[in-house]
Amino acid sequence: MYTNRRKFLKDFSMVGAATFSIPFVLPNPISAVKLNVLVLGGTNFLGPAIVNSLVDEGHNVTLFNRGITNPDLFPKLSKIRGDRKKGISGYQNLERAKKIWDVVIDVWPQNPNFVQNAITILRNRAKHYVFVSSIAVYANYGPIGLDENTARRKGNNYEQGNYNLNKVLCEKAVEEAFPGQFTIVRPGAIVGDRDSGPFGRYLLNRIKNRKEILAPNSNDPVQLIDAQDIGRFIASCLEKRVGGHFNLIGPASKLGYKDMLVLAKKALKSKVSILWMDPKFLVEEVKLEPFMEIPFWIPITFDPEPGFYQISNKKAIRHGLAFTEYDETVKTSYLSFKEKRFIEEEGYDVVFGISEERENDIIARWKEKTK
Template identity: 30%
Template sequence: MRLLILGGTEFVGRAVTESALARGWEVTVFHRGRHAPPPGVAELLGDRTEEGGLAALAAVALPGDGTHAWDVVVDTWSGAPSAVRDAARLLSGRAARYVYVSSRSVYDYPAPAGLDEDGPLVEGASPDAGDDVPYALAKRGGELAVLDAFGDRAVLARAGLVIGPWENVGRLPWWLTRIARGGPVLAPGRPDAALQYIDARDLAAWMLDAAEAGLHGPYNLVSRPGHTTMGELLNACVRATGSDAELRWTDTGRILAAGVEPWTDLPVWLPPGELYDTLHQGDVGRAHAAGLRCRPVEETVADTWAWLCDIGGTAPQRADRPPTGLDPATEAKLLAG
């Protein structure tokens, strides 16, 4: 299989590249040159946000036997839908299939617990939109752009919460770093709160499998509800880091009354309610029936900690995402009661 990955050097893109290389695929990485891709790939440089930025892709000659230059394209873009539109149009005759890493945010909010791929979608999305649209509209606009160019040759991978090695958003790395410092740690809500997420490597593996199998259409890509719990996640962090951290489970009402923001100040965690149902209670039967397998939380946490240690303990941070994590003074105040 010949893979073109648009990105391929960070987080989900990196996981896709590594997974394809492990399968013995021929991998071409199209990126801006800001980060080195893994060894063993072919590189094409360009900035899809600039005029003429796709020239390197356009210059790739088609095989003389009438086949495509690539069997599959994987696109992780989360910015302007117009960038997805331009890439998909250019590649429609050069690639057999297009896998777009979308998001479960494309569903009309609030998404009730148990919502599957047939749920109502956000309105107002356009494949021609620029950078000035909210995330949900950007992702839905990207979906529309891919469908317009590839039709039933497109897979829309609607990912949920993504964690694992190479994370550049700061969720699991923040918890690992905080717990590694040891001492009393504010643990939010109830330890039995069910979580729904996906390891970037499991997402990558499923997308490549889907491309090989000729799947098409939308799939919710996340673990089953209750794959793990908040308590299991944080205890796995304690074990992975080997710290003396003491998890202090704290009432949700006290946390919210202190002005602490779920999801951002305390990554991954959400109190019961609409947003919790939307992000941690989605229906994923279709993806699991199509072969999705999610590794145990213990493995995800341990591998993420090993990666963090290997790169010096400081995780990369995407410039377009705000830093996450609870202010130490606020944590100390809550712990003091």
């Protein structure tokens, strides 16, 4: 039943236990009040949220990217063109800049070779490295309350398509090259402005634009985080000179699947009728797969990995993680979908949800069963 979710985590897509669970205060100040920050990427989804947070705090930001994705964003910021997919040669313009950076923020890679190339160029030209990783690094989601000290997936060599392992190897490269001078954040599901995932495109779209939708009559836990909360947290860590590993998981208080839909319906002022169906009917009779065909739903009573949406965010909250109100996230996410403010991920062909035709057929079957 859950093999597709495991496959998703592997394809969308270790190294023993994490050893940096205690945050560390950086031994030397990164900089004065204004930081010189180099952002590798910065113009697709999470990148703009990070850049906006840094700019709002008055830091000096330079973007290093190909100039292809959303090239008109941030017209006032300095830009250096380069292509990381070309290896070391893709950094020629950055090398010519001959500048020392207080902070480098690496938003995108799932390939440790890309991270290692950036480190080769920047090891002696940057004081601090921020890397955006993922909760996918953890080896086992069975336990409830996984924290930053939880064992990561094992492996030492890059494997094409193995997102989970490759993120671990990216983390390891940063840890080794910048000991005591790194911040690694591990978000879960990221939503909000520019999100191309199923939250806006599937879940909120159905709530806003269909007359009826199906949903499991279940309030199993859900975790997600607004992109702008990640941006603000990274900026705050840099200003406070706090390093280490952090699970960036939201929302602020516990959210159940049923609550998620009801609150989203209210925020969008939708008149949709939500047909709450027996979870066993959905899973056993009509063979819908949780998480993949019912996005964000993991029925913990018969899921072998109930900890997937119950990961601890206590450490990040202690160090300043604050959350956008859920209804604001809903509105932003839906507007972003409606205005098509997202870009399809290159090579990303994972399909979440079901077709309208199949949903209509299941609704008809449920009504016949329960009349």
